[in-house]
Amino acid sequence: xxxxxxxxxxxxxxxxxxxxxxxxxxxxxxxxxxxxxxxxxxxxxxxxxxxxxxxxxxxxxxxxxxxxxxxxxxxxxxxxxxxxxxxxxxxxxxxxxxxxxxxxxxxxxxxxxxxxxxxxxxxxxxxxxxxxxxxxxxxxxxxxxxxxxxxxxxxxxxxxxxxxxxxxxxxxxxxxxxxxxxxxxxxxxxxxxxxxxxxxxxxxxxxxxxxxxxxxxxxxxxxxxxxxxxxxxxxxxx
Amino acid sequence: xxxxxxxxxxxxxxxxxxxxxxxxxxxxxxxxxxxxxxxxxxxxxxxxxxxxxxxxxxxxxxxxxxxxxxxxxxxxxxxxxxxxxxxxxxxxxxxxxxxxxxxxxxxxxxxxxxxxxxxxxxxxxxxxxxxxxxxxxxxxxxxxxxxxxxxxxxxxxxxxxxxxxxxxxxxxxxxxxxxxxxxxxxxxxxxxxxxxxxxxxxxxxxxxxxxxxxxxxxxxxxxxxxxxxxxxxxxxxx
Numbered sequence: 001x002x003x004x005x006x007x008x009x010x011x012x013x014x015x016x017x018x019x020x021x022x023x024x025x026x027x028x029x030x031x032x033x034x035x036x037x038x039x040x041x042x043x044x045x046x047x048x049x050x051x052x053x054x055x056x057x058x059x060x061x062x063x064x065x066x067x068x069x070x071x072x073x074x075x076x077x078x079x080x081x082x083x084x085x086x087x088x089x090x091x092x093x094x095x096x097x098x099x100x101x102x103x104x105x106x107x108x109x110x111x112x113x114x115x116x117x118x119x120x121x122x123x124x125x126x127x128x129x130x131x132x133x134x135x136x137x138x139x140x141x142x143x144x145x146x147x148x149x150x151x152x153x154x155x156x157x158x159x160x161x162x163x164x165x166x167x168x169x170x171x172x173x174x175x176x177x178x179x180x181x182x183x184x185x186x187x188x189x190x191x192x193x194x195x196x197x198x199x200x201x202x203x204x205x206x207x208x209x210x211x212x213x214x215x216x217x218x219x220x221x222x223x224x225x226x227x228x229x230x231x232x233x234x235x236x237x238x
Numbered sequence: 239x240x241x242x243x244x245x246x247x248x249x250x251x252x253x254x255x256x257x258x259x260x261x262x263x264x265x266x267x268x269x270x271x272x273x274x275x276x277x278x279x280x281x282x283x284x285x286x287x288x289x290x291x292x293x294x295x296x297x298x299x300x301x302x303x304x305x306x307x308x309x310x311x312x313x314x315x316x317x318x319x320x321x322x323x324x325x326x327x328x329x330x331x332x333x334x335x336x337x338x339x340x341x342x343x344x345x346x347x348x349x350x351x352x353x354x355x356x357x358x359x360x361x362x363x364x365x366x367x368x369x370x371x372x373x374x375x376x377x378x379x380x381x382x383x384x385x386x387x388x389x390x391x392x393x394x395x396x397x398x399x400x401x402x403x404x405x406x407x408x409x410x411x412x413x414x415x416x417x418x419x420x421x422x423x424x425x426x427x428x429x430x431x432x433x434x435x436x437x438x439x440x441x442x443x444x445x446x447x448x449x450x451x452x453x454x455x456x457x458x459x460x461x462x463x464x465x466x467x468x469x470x471x472x473x474x475x476x
Contacts, residue, residue, distance in 0.1 A: 026376040051379060142262065143287075144262055148386060151389045152389055159374045192471060201460045205457045205464070215447070218331065219443050226443070234471055
């Protein structure tokens, strides 16, 4: 269960974008704690774009306190641009986002908490979360806009925790086609190399190239046809 | 050198956010190709927030074509929500963002290209980039708002590359060699393809293969020589 908690949100553009992101990354609940705006306004709907149905899916819930929103949660992290690297203020000691994601993997129910656009989260609010998380960014201006911080956190969580994405489902090239391609590569290398050593280098480099890159079936199909035609043309000639 | 390229941008809110993100993630250039809005409007400035000085830092540049914006770039990736998992359309075959970041690590100069809010990038624009990248997200609604796609891509690149150790980079000479190899690949594909579409697929698949695999200097050398000799042999013949 993945939950996004926004505390005291002040901007309708941001809330609209966050609703859209919750649909983009298949978030189970968007908890809105003490909003300073009308959560269902036209502006929110406009920036939610095709994610607007998420707003009326029952997954957007309003709370009066951060504790209420975190009641059923296994692990929670606050996000903050203001972190501490030197002093002994434990409250402001943060871990990197990718480390949080690794930790969160072993929990069934995860919440990430985001503060106000203007002043973030209070010390008391930060103390309600299990961890404080930092998003790697330029130390000279680390302050991300709220909805962009949400985007980055959700992407990291989705990638690691939610199920496989579209591109991973691209079918892998099959062994046999690769072997056919390798035979033609040998023939081509032989046809243009000056000596045995160069033949070996040409052939090896090209064959390794094929194995290093992740290729789909369609791609290997085109490559094999391309290489075969080159070979036919060159071998007919010599 | 990290460059963000936005093509035909239509929204001032988005552009303002992207300017801010370029400061958040220490981007070296924001290339704005054929904008449909006033790049320096009050709305852009408002959403750039404290990143507004980036707009007047000389790092935001306007171009008329995507080619011009990519002239000095070692490796480029287009982003698209519309990718292909089943058919044979190689142009729409994408790799995952984190895999692109690993590949990009070995280049000194990297560009990421983002399309219009309404219709993304044209097929021709996609073909100008070395690779096509996909951001892992909910297959039921994978279409991210433009500035959120930028945020996620910049975060991944920043995390891995900006803070990264000085691993072996492909130097300028090697980048030039790869570009020469690409010209010969075009010529070879033209020589053996049955029609324009097959020419496009042959050429695109092979060129992307070159960019997907991490290659050493020596390997690039052998590959370029091999491809050049094949081209010389075949072109002499026809």
